[in-house]
Amino acid sequence: MNSVNDVTRCLHRPDVSRQGYASLAVSVERASTIPFPSGEAYAQRKQRGPDGYSYGLAGTPTTRVLEAQIAALEGADRAVLTPSGLSAVTLAMLACLRPGDRVLIPDTVYPPVRDFASGHLGPFGVTVAYYDPTLGAGINALMDDRTRLVWVESPGSSTFEVQDLPAIASAAHVRGALVGCDNSWATPLFHKPLRLGADLVVEALTKFISGHSDVLMGSIAAHDPAIHDRIRATAKTLGIGVSPDDCALVLRGIETLPVRLARSASTGAELMEFLAARPEIETILHPSRPDAVGGCFWSRDFRGAPGVFGATFRQPYADRITPALAALRLFAIGASWGGTRSLVAPMPIAPFRTATRWQGSEPVLRISAGLEDPEDLLADLEAFLRALHAAPSSQELATGEPAMVADAERRRLK
Numbered sequence: 331m332n333s334v335n336d337v338t339r340c341l342h343r344p345d346v347s348r349q350g351y352a353s354l355a356v357s358v359e360r361a362s363t364i365p366f367p368s369g370e371a372y373a374q375r376k377q378r379g380p381d382g383y384s385y386g387l388a389g390t391p392t393t394r395v396l397e398a399q400i401a402a403l404e405g406a407d408r409a410v411l412t413p414s415g416l417s418a419v420t421l422a423m424l425a426c427l428r429p430g431d432r433v434l435i436p437d438t439v440y441p442p443v444r445d446f447a448s449g450h451l452g453p454f455g456v457t458v459a460y461y462d463p464t465l466g467a468g469i470n471a472l473m474d475d476r477t478r479l480v481w482v483e484s485p486g487s488s489t490f491e492v493q494d495l496p497a498i499a500s501a502a503h504v505r506g507a508l509v510g511c512d513n514s515w516a517t518p519l520f521h522k523p524l525r526l527g528a529d530l531v532v533e534a535l536t537k538f539i540s541g542h543s544d545v546l547m548g549s550i551a552a553h554d555p556a557i558h559d560r561i562r563a564t565a566k567t568l569g570i571g572v573s574p575d576d577c578a579l580v581l582r583g584i585e586t587l588p589v590r591l592a593r594s595a596s597t598g599a600e601l602m603e604f605l606a607a608r609p610e611i612e613t614i615l616h617p618s619r620p621d622a623v624g625g626c627f628w629s630r631d632f633r634g635a636p637g638v639f640g641a642t643f644r645q646p647y648a649d650r651i652t653p654a655l656a657a658l659r660l661f662a663i664g665a666s667w668g669g670t671r672s673l674v675a676p677m678p679i680a681p682f683r684t685a686t687r688w689q690g691s692e693p694v695l696r697i698s699a700g701l702e703d704p705e706d707l708l709a710d711l712e713a714f715l716r717a718l719h720a721a722p723s724s725q726e727l728a729t730g731e732p733a734m735v736a737d738a739e740r741r742r743l744k
């Protein structure tokens with residue numbers, strides 16, 4: 331392009347050779363506009379199909395690599411990417427449900443899904459019913475002819491009950507309903523819901539799969555091309571797409587997913603062991619624990635368990651959790667989990683239960699074991715537990731009266 335002026339030259343990059351070039355790194359292909367070689371090709375762009383390239387919103391080669399990577403890990407044919415884990419759940423539900431339909435959702439579902447169900451599904455004419463996550467084949471009793479979707483989240487958010495997915499899927503399929511499963515905790519490395527009867531599987535790629543607390547993304551994978559097409563068409567209608575830069579971050583995260591998961595699992599096991607022996611602790615909530623709700627389904631259906639778990643506390647310590655978190659130096663306090671850094675968050679439970687009653691104490695302290703040295707994390711938890719003996723509870727602050735902690739226990743902790 332010798333005959334143009336510099337202003338134009340600034341906009342038209344010279345071609346360079348790619349011969350001999352290769353890289354092990356993920357290449358980032360960004361685009362909104364995808365230029366066509368001719369007016370005729372542009373007019374016929376729909377013929378390229380949903381997996382072809384015609385506009386950046388529907389994906390670039392970087393997007394396609396991540397879609398294919400997720401599909402391969404899930405044992406699915408194809409996958410759709412969404413801008414967050416929550417949007418993967420809501421898109422899956424929107425694609426499967428129509429006015430007049432009914433959806434069954436486990437009582438232990440990720441709480442923002444409840445807001446979506448009451449704020450959007452309900453007003454759009456979908457009936458939402460919550461069910462006890464310990465129901466297996468018994469879910470049949472809750473199904474009716476309008477039930478088009480049974481949602482599963484296994485283990486459940488914050489309280490970690492494992493569901494009998496194969497039994498639920500069989501019961502749902504007999505009645506002609508689809509089954510969707512949120513698999514964010516286990517990731518496809520530890521659990522493959524599509525092999526156990528789910529029709530679609532959702533991952534919050536934000537968590538372990540991207541793994542560095544710096545990107546938000548979700549995925550939906552399905553076997554059946556008709557289900558996949560419905561999800562992709564719904565995403566297109568809603569204008570949902572993801573950034574190729576973020577896809578590259580997720581692809582990079584996936585390369586280390588097996589080692590990060592293994593490390594989180596072993597560190598988590600150490601932290602759980604330590605906490606379970608402490609007098610302040612009421613229960614440890616994790617599918618691998620001997621008293622886990624649905625633990626037999628975890629042993630049967632899962633290949634491992636990452637170190638994300640809940641802990642409930644006896645009184646007066648349960649009331650003191652929030653101020654005592656100030657003693658933590660290594661654990662960050664915040665939402666999400668599955669990153670390189672260990673994380674804690676106190677989670678209220680009872681306000682998000684409508685089909686069952688939460689019997690444990692509140693809040694559940696959700697702990698996500700990261701990649702730090704476990705010894706340092708144990709020391710950090712030790713400092714937190716010590717602070718539980720010092721921090722006044724909200725009730726104590728209100729009444730001005732300190733709760734009694736047994737002297738012997740105080741001495742033991744010094």
Ligand SMILES: Cc1ncc(COP(=O)(O)O)c(C=O)c1O
Pocket residue numbers: 414415416417440483487512514515534535536537546547548666667
């Ligand atoms: C089980 C589960 N599913 C989905 C999500 C939503 O993921 P995101 O934060 O990417 O929206 C979360 C977030 O904590 C979650 O715990």
